[in-house]
Amino acid sequence: MHRLFIIFILALNTYAHAQIYVTPTLLGKLSDDLKESSGLLIQSADTLWSHNDSGNSAKVFAFDKTGKKIKDRKFTKISKEDWEDICRDENGYVYVGDIGNNDNNRKNLLILRFSSGFYDKDEPLVVDSLQFQYEDQTLFPPPSSSLNFDCEAFVVMNDTVFLFTKDRTKPYISQTLLYKFPATPGQHTAKYVSKFMTDVPLYLQGSVTGAGLSPDGKKLLLTGYLRMWLFTDFEGSNFFDGKLTVMQYNEYSQKESVAFVDECTVLMTDEYNAELNNGGNLYSLNICTTVAVDEATTSASPVVYFNHAQGILTVSRVSAACELILYSVNGKTVAREKIPVGSENIQIKTLNSLAPGMYVYTIKEKSGFYSGKLMVY
Numbered sequence: 001m002h003r004l005f006i007i008f009i010l011a012l013n014t015y016a017h018a019q020i021y022v023t024p025t026l027l028g029k030l031s032d033d034l035k036e037s038s039g040l041l042i043q044s045a046d047t048l049w050s051h052n053d054s055g056n057s058a059k060v061f062a063f064d065k066t067g068k069k070i071k072d073r074k075f076t077k078i079s080k081e082d083w084e085d086i087c088r089d090e091n092g093y094v095y096v097g098d099i100g101n102n103d104n105n106r107k108n109l110l111i112l113r114f115s116s117g118f119y120d121k122d123e124p125l126v127v128d129s130l131q132f133q134y135e136d137q138t139l140f141p142p143p144s145s146s147l148n149f150d151c152e153a154f155v156v157m158n159d160t161v162f163l164f165t166k167d168r169t170k171p172y173i174s175q176t177l178l179y180k181f182p183a184t185p186g187q188h189t190a191k192y193v194s195k196f197m198t199d200v201p202l203y204l205q206g207s208v209t210g211a212g213l214s215p216d217g218k219k220l221l222l223t224g225y226l227r228m229w230l231f232t233d234f235e236g237s238n239f240f241d242g243k244l245t246v247m248q249y250n251e252y253s254q255k256e257s258v259a260f261v262d263e264c265t266v267l268m269t270d271e272y273n274a275e276l277n278n279g280g281n282l283y284s285l286n287i288c289t290t291v292a293v294d295e296a297t298t299s300a301s302p303v304v305y306f307n308h309a310q311g312i313l314t315v316s317r318v319s320a321a322c323e324l325i326l327y328s329v330n331g332k333t334v335a336r337e338k339i340p341v342g343s344e345n346i347q348i349k350t351l352n353s354l355a356p357g358m359y360v361y362t363i364k365e366k367s368g369f370y371s372g373k374l375m376v377y
Contacts, residue, residue, distance in 0.1 A: 020245065020246070020247055020248070020290055021247070021248050021249075021250055021364060022228070022247045022248070022249060022250070022285060022290055023249075023250045023251075024249070024268060024283035024284060024285040025283060025284045025285065026281055026282075026283055027065055027066055027067060027267075027281075027282045027283060027284050028065075028066035028067030028068065028281065028282050029067050029280060029281055029282075030050070030063065030067045030069075030269065030280050030281060030282060031061065031063065031067075031068075031069040033061070033069075033072070034050060034052060034061045034063075034069070034280075035052070035271065035272040035280050036052040036053050036055075036056065036271045036272070037050045037051070037052065037256065037257060037269040037270070037271060037280075038050075038051065038052065038053040038083065038084050038085065038100075038152065038209075038210075038256045038257060038271070039051055039083065039084065039085040039086035039087075039096070039097070039210070039256075039257050040086065040210075040212075040257035040258065040259040040267060040268065040269055041086045041087065041088060041094065041259065042259050042260075042261060042267065043062075043119060045065075045261075046064055046065070047062055047063075047064065047070065048062065048063055048064070048065065048259075048267065048282075049061065049062050049063075049086065049119075050063070050086070050257065050269060051083050051086060051096065052083070053082055053083055053084055053100060053152075053256075053271075054081065054082035054083075054100055054102075056080075057074060057080065058074065058075040058076075058078045058079065058080035058083075059072055059073065059074040059075070060072065060073050060075075060086075060096075060118075062119075063282075065267075065282070065284075066282075067281065067282040073121055075125075075127075077125075078112065078127065080098060081098055081100070081106070081108070082098060082099070082100025082101070082102070083096055083097065083098055083100070084097050084098075084099050084100040084151065084152040084153075084256075085097045085099070085152060085153055085154050085210060085211065085257065086257075087154065087155055087156055087211075087212075087213070087259075088156075089156040089157070089159075089183065090157075090217075093113050093114065093115055093156075093183075094113070094114040094118045095111050095112065095113050095114075095130075095154075095156055095161070095183070096111065096112045096114070097111045097112075097151070097154050098110050098111065098112065099111065099151040099152070099154065099163070100150065100151070100152060101149055101150040101151060102150055102168070103141055104137075104140070104141040104142055104147045104148075104149045104150060104168065105140045105141040106140075107133065107140060108131070109131065109132055109133065109151075110129050110130060110131045110132065111129075111130040111132070111154070111161060112127050112128070112129060112130075113127065113128040113129075113130055113183070113185065114126065114127050115127070115128070128185035129185060130161065130181075130183065130184065130185060130186070130188060131186070131187045131188065132161075132181050132187070132188040132189065132190045133188075133189060133190065134149050134179060134189075134190045134192075135179075135189045135190060135191055135192060136192055137149050144169065144170040145169055145170065145171065146169065147167075147168035147169050147170065148165050148167065148168075148169065148175075148177050149165065150165060150166040150168050151163050151164065151165050151166055152166050152208070152209045152210065152256060153166070153176075153208050153209060153210050153211035153222060153223075154211060155211050155212070155213040155220070156183050157213060157217055157237060158217075158237070159182060159183045159184070160180050160181070160182060160183055160237065161180060161181055161182070161183045161190075162178060162179070162180050162193075162211075162237065162239075163178070163179040163180070163190060164176045164177075164178060164208045164211050164222060165177040165178075165179070165208070166207045166208055166209060167198070167204075167206065167207045167208075168204070168207070170203070172201075172202070172203045172204075172206075173197075174197060174198050174199055174200050174201065174206035174207075175195050175196065175197050175198060175206075176195065176196050176198060176207070176208040176222065177192065177194075177195045178192075178193040178194050178195065178196070178239065178240065179191060179192055179193060180193055180237070193237075194238075194240050195240075196229070196240045198224065198227070198229065200224070200226055200227065200360075201360055202327075202329055202331075202358065202360050203329070204225070205224065205225055205226050205331060205360075206224060206226075206227075207224055207225075208222045208223070208224055208229075209223060209224050209225065209254075209255065209256040209257075210222070210223040210255065210256050210257040210258045210268070211223075211258065212258040212259045212260050212266060213260065214260045214262075214263050215260060215262065215263065216263060218232065218233075218234075218263075219231070219232050219260070219263065219287075220232075220234070220239045220242075221258055221260070221266060221287070222258075223255050223256075223257075223258045223268060224255070225252055225253065225254055225255060225331055226248065226249060226252055226331060227246055227247060227248050227249065228246075228247040228249070228258070229244065229245075229246055229247075230244070230245040230246075230247065230287060231243070231244055232245070247287075247290065248362070248364075251278075251333075252276075252327070252330070252331025252332060252333070253270040253271075253273065253276070253278050253279045253281075253331075254270050254271040254273050254279050255268055255269070255270040256269070256270065256271055257269045261284075263288070264286050264287060264288035264289070265284060265285070265286055265287075266284070266285050266287060267282065267283065267284055268282075268283045268284075268285070269281065269282055269283070270283075275330070276330065276331075276332060321338070321339065321340050322338075322339050322363055322364055323336065323337070323338055323339065323363070323364050324336070324337045324339055324361060324362070324363050325337075325361065325362045325363075325364075326359055326360075326361050327359060327360050327361075327362070328357075328359060329357065329358050329359070329360075334359070
């Protein structure tokens with residue numbers, strides 16, 4: 001029998017902000033040649049654009065709101081290393097970010113800016129290059145504890161590019177760093193602005209993989225594989241100083257793009273994952289109609305521990321009926337239990353058959369959302 005050791009006796013994270021579960025609506029499946037969708041651009045009510053990431057050609061794909069492919073376009077004179085996001089600014093420019101940097105060793109990071117010719121191959125193609133380096137990166141790559149220079153998410157607002165880095169640190173910090181530079185052609189230094197702690201304990205599961213800005217510039221939405229982080233009521237571009245709502249997906253997938261249709265409706269895509277046999281889809285979510293839970297407080301945190309002798313997982317200090325979910329390191333749900341108020345000695349029967357390794361538990365109840373790490377030996 002494998003034994004379970006709780007790394008943190010109390011729940012690892014308690015949130016003093018709104019925390020909700022969301023289930024995006026599946027609109028349709030993307031075409032097979034767009035299995036690694038990593039960015040999303042909304043041209044019109046009927047036409048969306050996306051692209052694959054590294055290992056694929058410099059090609060963009062147009063499709064409708066059911067995921068059905070309309071056309072594709074290959075840019076034969078544009079080189080590509082790792083396209084990770086796409087957006088449009090208030091002036092109509094289209095930006096494609098060749099910003100993927102898995103190994104944190106690139107010195108050729110850039111964003112392409114299309115002033116014409118992106119949507120229609122019959123238009124004259126006009127594209128500029130916005131090259132940049134991070135102001136605080138001096139080693140290529142840096143030590144494993146400072147792998148903060150990968151990026152899969154950016155937005156453009158007020159003639160400024162805002163980058164949200166993808167955390168690859170070891171040990172894992174679970175954060176995103178915000179950098180900015182002018183949205184003009186040329187060589188730039190991306191200036192550090194601030195950071196946001198995403199607070200998901202498993203490696204890469206708290207990393208930001210996509211960003212979207214609402215048409216009025218008053219809502220910023222970041223996505224990862226397990227959660228979205230919505231920022232509102234911020235001043236100017238002080239995104240992380242705004243009100244925060246954390247939205248937990250009910251199911252894990254490699255969600256790597258998000259874009260606003262209007263102030264309430266967002267669309268998103270995920271990459272196809274052969275191991276999990278999921279993804280490769282287009283989704284919709286109305287963020288204005290989701291219902292926030294009450295703010296959580298540390299004092300209300302449930303206590304979780306494992307009784308080795310009896311093989312029983314116990315959850316106590318539960319203020320309301322809740323649900324406990326156990327995930328593997330790749331985000332797959334391996335156990336799910338409904339827990340009534342005041343319950344003790346809740347046994348998850350699948351624990352005895354779990355392979356040794358790291359797991360994460362989440363508890364969702366009325367007073368908040370809690371998570372922590374579990375290790376099976």
